[in-house]
Each structure stands twice: as structure tokens, then as C-alpha cells.
Amino acid sequence: MSDSPTPSAITPPPVIVLVRPQLGENIGKAARAMLNFGLVELRLVAPRDGWPNPSAGPAASGADIVLDRAQVFESVADAVADCAHVYATTVRKRGVTKPVVTPEQAADAIHAGPGRAAILFGPERSGLETDDVAVARTIVTVPINPEFGSLNLAQAVILIAYEWSKGQGLASPPATDLEPPAPQEELDGMIAQLDAMLDGAGYFFPPDRTPATRRMLRTLLTKPGWSSQEVRSVRGVLSALSPRRPRGG
């Protein structure tokens, strides 16, 4: 009996429902968009050209698993029968009497659960019809340039899938090999080396400006947050530029 959250508390990924999609190519592109962000469950409502569609595979660019698992339904109601939450994606509409959320807000709500969510996308040309939207409890609208709203089906899918993926483990930035800044004493050693060279070159003039100049240089060289390796590289550069450097023995 562990106190940690049980796996059953994890909300299942949302189902993507393409309602009366027209081109097989766009179904394939939507599948590709989904799999990029870890969504695999695709449902098709009355695809215009039937299913399977030979144009879908090439457009999926390898997201075959999504197409192979795709299920076909005759109506929106059938497609979302097992879902607790239904979202309809639309452009801005007049007379909407349902809550309208952004993809980000929808993703948060889907993660919060509980229960499986479905997200409806309309046909390429016309979008969802009023009867389709009526099935949904919530409308998702991508905030878009009011003077140029031209999202295609796969782009709408990818934005929703992308937002959903942020709540997943996969959505963490990759670990980098970025080194921490060098310890302060290494920084001080580098600054002292430069200081000695500049002193020898008559850089600190007039004398009453020297403290301010030294502060400026320290600020300049502290800002980068150079790593130990980078500090060594800078010191190598300084040695190469040093007139007192014994060259050729």
C-alpha cells in the first residue's frame, strides 16, 4: 500500500477525431503530427474517400502505427461514445454558447482529467458543422492573426498535440553538456593574467581611472559565465597574444 499516486490516476492521452476528412493525404499528415507528440489514437468519422486510403501512408512519413490503429465510425456520436470530455476545434464563431478555451487551457484540463478526452477536427474546407459542435462540451480555438487565419488540418492537430505533450515526461528539454561556470578563483586567475598584460601595455591610464577600468573589465569577464574549459581557452588566447611569451625557445 504505497502512498504514491497510482498509475490509474494518470489520464489517458486524448483521442483525435477527424470528422468527414476529405483527402487521404491530410489524414496521413495528421497522423504524423500526432505521433511527433506521442498521440496514437486516431478516429475517422465518415472519411469522404473511404478507409484505408492509399494516399494516407506516404503522407504519414512513417507514422504507420497511427494509421494502422485508426478506427472508422459513421457518426460523431459513435466516435466519442466512450469519452468523458469532448472538445470541438473551431475558428471563432458567432453565437457560441459553450466555453471557449485555448489549446493550452484544453491541454491542462485534459491532463487534469479524470476520464478520456476526444478532440474533434472538421473537414478541410468547411470545418465542423453546428451539429458536430453540439456534441462537444467545450470549444478549442487557436488564437490566431485576426487578419490572416489559415491553419490547415495537420497544423491544427499539431498545435493541440504539442500543447498536450508539454504535460508529458517527453516534453522536457534534452540534457545538455553545458558546463557550469568556472570556480571564482579560476576566473580571478584569468583576470589577473589579462591585468598584467594590460598593465605592461600601458592600458591603465590615467591612473585615477584605473579602479573603474578594472571594475569594468571584471564585469565584462564575469558576464559570460565561462566554464573551466573556456577559461583555459581564454588564457591560451591571452598567452598567444602576450609579448613576453617565450616563443621558439
Place this chain on the structure above:
Amino acid sequence: MSDSPTPSAITPPPVIVLVRPQLGENIGKAARAMLNFGLVELRLVAPRDGWPNPSAGPAASGADIVLDRAQVFESVADAVADCAHVYATTVRKRGVTKPVVTPEQAADAIHAGPGRAAILFGPERSGLETDDVAVARTIVTVPINPEFGSLNLAQAVILIAYEWSKGQGLASPPATDLEPPAPQEELDGMIAQLDAMLDGAGYFFPPDRTPATRRMLRTLLTKPGWSSQEVRSVRGVLSALSPRRPRGG
């Protein structure tokens, strides 16, 4: 003269830079993706099939303003010469010695400013090369399904543009006294000065290591994000250390 004045405190929208794009169709799709989220400044570095490209217009689906304003450059350095922040979009890479951020983090940083940002996108097949990435201070990576990463150029552009657009409705953060990083051409001038000095000092040896050494130096000197004033200070330091500097008249 009906446009409302833009407060100077607002950071300008980022520039989208397509580096050696191959297909005109993809340039058009990228333009469409941009305009959906309010980005209009497109720069092309050495597009494979020249510019203008007759395939771009139809794919832009009406985003002609972006294509009409697109500028062509011969090199990445030229394309970002006036930009204070350069981001390179890449897939996961080993041995990265620059900060890696998500599109969301990049968008936040771009809004925080100050100074104009450029975002580099590589050719469709191969992505950005090492020398392209070396120009950037920061890497942007879309966290993606580790078992299926298949974003095309326009999809990468739309995710970045979408994230940027989110910050548009928000109150802009208070202007800070922080100076923006120097424009890239000032950085390049400083690097060229150091390079010439090091070349004269016999630093670049052996010759087959020179390209890697130059990249290391560029990364080192790009990291600080030095302001114009700071770049001038560094150049003053370099001049003081230069053996060819005429001193005492």
C-alpha cells in the same frame, strides 16, 4: 498614418531565417505558418533554387506579404547582422556547449528582450550545419517523441511562431536598464580583430585544427551576449594588446 504608435519598450517580433531552403513550396508554407501568428519578417540564406521562386506563392495560401518582403542573403552572418539574439533550431545533439531551450522558453526570452531576435531553421533534409549553429547563442529544440521525431520545416516554424504569439496579448515586462547584446555584425568585427591578432601570433596550429578552433572561439565570444559598449571595450583591450599598435606616436 492610422497605425497606432509602437512603444519603444516593446521588443520587435523575431526574424525567421531559412538557411539554404530547398523547395519553394516549403518557403511558402513557412510564410503561411508565420503570418498565422503575426510574424512577417522572413530572410532567406542562399535558397537552393534562387528567389523569387514560383512554387512559393501557391503554397503560401495568401501570405503574400511575407514572401514579398522576404530578403535574400548570401550568408547566415549577413542575415543576422542586425540581430542581438540568434537562436538555432536543431534536433537533439550530442556535445552541445550552448544553452538549449524549449520554444516556450525561447518565446519568453524573446519577449523579455531587449533587442531583435533571429531564429535559424536549417535545410529540409539535413538541418543546420555546425558552422550555422556556431553563430547562435542559444539552441531551440522542440521536445518531441523520442521514437518518432518527424517535424517538417513549416511545422517547426509554426510551433515557434505560435509560442511567440502567446506573449503578444500579455502586458510587456517593464523595460530594464539591461543593454541588448550588440548586433551580430559588431560581434563579427570583434571576432575578426582577435582572429587577425591570433593568426599573426601563430595561434592557429596545426592547420587542420583551425576550423574547430575558430568555432570554439566564436562560441566563447558569442556566449557573453556583450552589449555594443562592452564589445567596444573588448576591442579596446585587444588594441592595447596588439603588437602593431602604434604607441607614443
